[in-house]
Amino acid sequence: MKFAHTRVRAFAAVAVAAALALSGCADTGGGTDGDGGGSEGGSGNLAITFLPKNLGNPYFDTSSKGGEAAVEALGGTFSEVGPAEATPDAQVSYINTATQQGVGALVVSANDPQAICDALNEARDAGVKVVTFDSDTDPECRDLFINQADSEGIAKVQVDLIAEQIAGAGEIAVLSASANATNQNAWIALMEEYVASEYPDITLVETVYGDDDDQTSFDKTAALLQTHPNLKGIISPTTVGIAAAARYLSTSDYKGAVALTGLGTPNQMREYVEDGTVTSFALWNPEDLGYLAAYAAAALIQGDITGEEGDTFDAGDLGEYEVGADGAVLLGDPFVFTAENIGEFDF
Ligand code: RAM
Secondary structure, eight states: OOHHHHHHHHHHHHHHHOOOOOOOTTTOOOOOOOOSSSSSHHHOOOOOEEESSSSOHHHHHHHHHHHHHHHHHHTTTTEOOOSSOOOOOOOOHHHHHHHTTTTTTEEEOOTTTTTTHHHHHHHHHOEEEEEEEOOOGGGGOOOEEEEEEEEEEEHHHHHHHHHTTTTTEEEEEEEOTTTTOOOHHHHHHHHHHHHHOOTTTTEEEEEETTTHHHHHHHHHHHHHHHHTEEEEEEEESSHHHHHHHHHHHSSSSTTTEEEEBBBBOOHHHHHHHHHHHHSEEEEEOOHHHHHHHHHEEEHTTTTTTSSSSTOOEGGGGGEEEEEEGEEEEEEEEOOOOETTTGGGGGO
């Protein structure tokens, strides 16, 4: 818990120092309806289960670390379960098990907007609160969505970074996660629009899917470069994809000639920034995201909020947050990592 607290503060301090538009720790509140728990319709069942897209991804290890710190601070019981592969319905059996166990809440990053909806709604019928984070389902299948950053902002930062790196002209491709991922698909659609309106000399020639699997992402990078000999840059809006693509580029003749950016964790990207394969990439703080999601789950369990727009809740060290339209809560803005600031981060 203390570790999360320190980390949260360190991240915010550096972000502010960098004078970038970060508001990851912003207090967006304004209301006062949270009464600390146990109000009408609430329960004290603070058994909170995190279900990431898949296990073995450092991004989700970090978000779960934040979730665990929050659940511990709340005096609840944290657990994490998940499939090995990020496929559309791989999460269903874990949802069903959590429902049978009678957990208080499930905190889920969805591999598909619809494939897990029936299971989630059965869980809700049985009294389980459902919070999606990172990658949403259709809104009718959950109580709240904890969004890491505004989707337009996530799309824009990646396109602006690649545009800067290829001097505003040339062919680019996208190496995504799995084909049905709600978050990546939303960002890619917005990236396409933004490229078309802002960068007429950039052409997005292909989007390929590495399934948030390291080897698949590595192989898809190699294939992209073969298929498109004039490729100038790759955007990979997934921490798994960008790390695998960087590893491929770093020992290839394309190093320095083909630009790479997207969404990565500093610890996975550090060596590729240091060896010159990558100059800049973006992300938010996954630990904060998990921490916020756990506090939101507790507020639902305890009956402090129902997920209505305008509901406010306490998120521990992060301050107070407010539920926006469509039951979404916004963590903050994406942050850009470069050789100058990457040394400040450890996740
Ligand atoms: C991967 C996952 C996750 C996404 C990050 C950026 O870890 O696809 O859902 O938000 O990348």
